[in-house]
Amino acid sequence: MLNMQIELVKQLFRRTFTNRFPSKRIPKSVSGFLRSVERGERKMNPPVPVPPGFRGRINYDKKKCIGCRLCVKVCPADAVVFLEKEKKIRYHLFRCTFCGQCVDVCPTKALQTTNEFLLADYEKD
Amino acid sequence: MRKAGDIIGQESRDTYSICVGPVHPALKEPVRLNLRVRGERIEHVDFELSQVHRGIEWMGTRRNPIQILYLSERICGICNICHTFAFCRAVESIAGIEVPPRARYIRTIVAELERIHSHILWAGVAAHELGFDSAMHYAFRAREKVLDVIENLTGNRIMKAIMMIGGVRRDMDKGQARLVMEAADFYSRCSRKLEKIFLGDPVIKSRTRDTGILTRHDCLALCSVGPTARASGVRKDVRQDEPYGAYPDVGVKAMTPDEITGETRGDVYDRIAVRLREIKQSADIIGRCVKDMPEGKIAHEDKANVLLGELRGVQGEGIGRHEAPRGEVFHYVKLVGEEAPYSWKVRAPTYNNLLSWIPMMLGAQIADIPVIAASIDPCMSCTNRAVVTGPGRRQVLGQDMLHDLSVKRTRELRRGLRP
Numbered sequence A: 001m002l003n004m005q006i007e008l009v010k011q012l013f014r015r016t017f018t019n020r021f022p023s024k025r026i027p028k029s030v031s032g033f034l035r036s037v038e039r040g041e042r043k044m045n046p047p048v049p050v051p052p053g054f055r056g057r058i059n060y061d062k063k064k065c066i067g068c069r070l071c072v073k074v075c076p077a078d079a080v081v082f083l084e085k086e087k088k089i090r091y092h093l094f095r096c097t098f099c100g101q102c103v104d105v106c107p108t109k110a111l112q113t114t115n116e117f118l119l120a121d122y123e124k125d
Numbered sequence B: 001m002r003k004a005g006d007i008i009g010q011e012s013r014d015t016y017s018i019c020v021g022p023v024h025p026a027l028k029e030p031v032r033l034n035l036r037v038r039g040e041r042i043e044h045v046d047f048e049l050s051q052v053h054r055g056i057e058w059m060g061t062r063r064n065p066i067q068i069l070y071l072s073e074r075i076c077g078i079c080n081i082c083h084t085f086a087f088c089r090a091v092e093s094i095a096g097i098e099v100p101p102r103a104r105y106i107r108t109i110v111a112e113l114e115r116i117h118s119h120i121l122w123a124g125v126a127a128h129e130l131g132f133d134s135a136m137h138y139a140f141r142a143r144e145k146v147l148d149v150i151e152n153l154t155g156n157r158i159m160k161a162i163m164m165i166g167g168v169r170r171d172m173d174k175g176q177a178r179l180v181m182e183a184a185d186f187y188s189r190c191s192r193k194l195e196k197i198f199l200g201d202p203v204i205k206s207r208t209r210d211t212g213i214l215t216r217h218d219c220l221a222l223c224s225v226g227p228t229a230r231a232s233g234v235r236k237d238v239r240q241d242e243p244y245g246a247y248p249d250v251g252v253k254a255m256t257p258d259e260i261t262g263e264t265r266g267d268v269y270d271r272i273a274v275r276l277r278e279i280k281q282s283a284d285i286i287g288r289c290v291k292d293m294p295e296g297k298i299a300h301e302d303k304a305n306v307l308l309g310e311l312r313g314v315q316g317e318g319i320g321r322h323e324a325p326r327g328e329v330f331h332y333v334k335l336v337g338e339e340a341p342y343s344w345k346v347r348a349p350t351y352n353n354l355l356s357w358i359p360m361m362l363g364a365q366i367a368d369i370p371v372i373a374a375s376i377d378p379c380m381s382c383t384n385r386a387v388v389t390g391p392g393r394r395q396v397l398g399q400d401m402l403h404d405l406s407v408k409r410t411r412e413l414r415r416g417l418r419p
């Protein structure tokens, strides 16, 4: 008990460890809060920065894609679908597991990981 | 098939039946406990598994090995290296792929970081079950550091996605090595602190000492694995018994409570002691690995498509074992020269450890259930892989039926029958 009590007393004088994201107090509606941040009405407490090489949302550059289908082959979640007519792919964000395997395999670097991670939404697209 | 009613049927006038779960606030994951109690004392224990069947192995037989890597990560959120590691080892043993030394070291480092993360998380949960929430928050804060390091190494906090058949996907540079070293130092110290907080606390001690005892004999009879077995004095650790990765160079010794507290009783207290000391052990292993890390390639084959082509050409069966934070995980894979494996079978450590609940809980009090249940660090989602459903029926497979089915399946496989 004593060891923990010492820890707790020390904690009183330390900075709060938790990063207060997105705001100091829990907003009534998180998505409403984020929208008001977009409109510039309120300020957001920034999230902890992500390290280099973070696997966030995948960016697809249609121009670079040569339609080799390698990404379709390795994707574990069927998140990339091949479009037969266009010989291009479609990337479904809501199915993606962010493993980054498609990025590794793409020969033309048409697929890239980004740092975006605030992706939860009510809409599928 | 056993039902909860069977126990109720045996009820006499002075005993009660209590069903805990499948979904219950005291249990983090769905499992159903059927107990018969006399007063406060538990007289009979039974449990029903398979409340979260997801059919992962079935999905695996429709995917190629590289897709399975990410599928196997989803067997268990916490042990996402363990399952992938075991799967990779199974496939590598079939294809005869030699893993480059640098990749073996990186694999070991990541696996040990995962163990630290898992054990600290568990310590927090155990503290919470005991009603010691300040210690829980302390443990969770300590866990943040290892998650940051994992995020830096692999690109994500939990889902590491760093394993690749024949190696790893990401290399470690100097800066990352320094970060990992720092974390190893931090957790050596942290483990000592946690030991002081948990083991030195008279309340925790009186609550967990001689509670939920698993004797060495029961442990061997029930084939318990991992820290649960080691806390009962069984020196069993895949890293020690069948070293792989960088473990042959590091030399791991199974941690038993007599090295920590001087005696082995096999109770909840011993399990806490073993897990907390294993945090330090892991930190030491990581330190050694970072120091001795050889240079060189990190993968047998960089190009996933070439690797897939290579794997399409091989046939055979392989097994992969890995010491997960909860014990040994075991993967069986059969490749038949096609894109997808013909068979993939996973045995998670909780499957072995669950049975040890019975001797642990017999004679204990109802209030001890959450503590005892948590003391084996159960992971139901890993374990539950057998439910049969059909039109108008949902049947949960019992132990015996499951065994019969599994024997049948083994025989079928042996004969090489194709359905």
Ligand code: SF4
Residues within 6 Å of the ligand: A058, A074, A075, A076, A077, A078, A079, A080, A095, A096, A097, A098, A099, A100, A101, A102, A103
């Ligand atoms: S990151 Fe993984 S899941 Fe997402 S599209 Fe690429 S391969 Fe598929």
Ligand code: SF4
Residues within 6 Å of the ligand: A064, A065, A066, A067, A068, A069, A070, A071, A072, A088, A089, A105, A106, A107, A108, A109, A110, A111
């Ligand atoms: S791997 Fe790259 S180039 Fe090939 S289809 Fe996918 S996005 Fe296009």
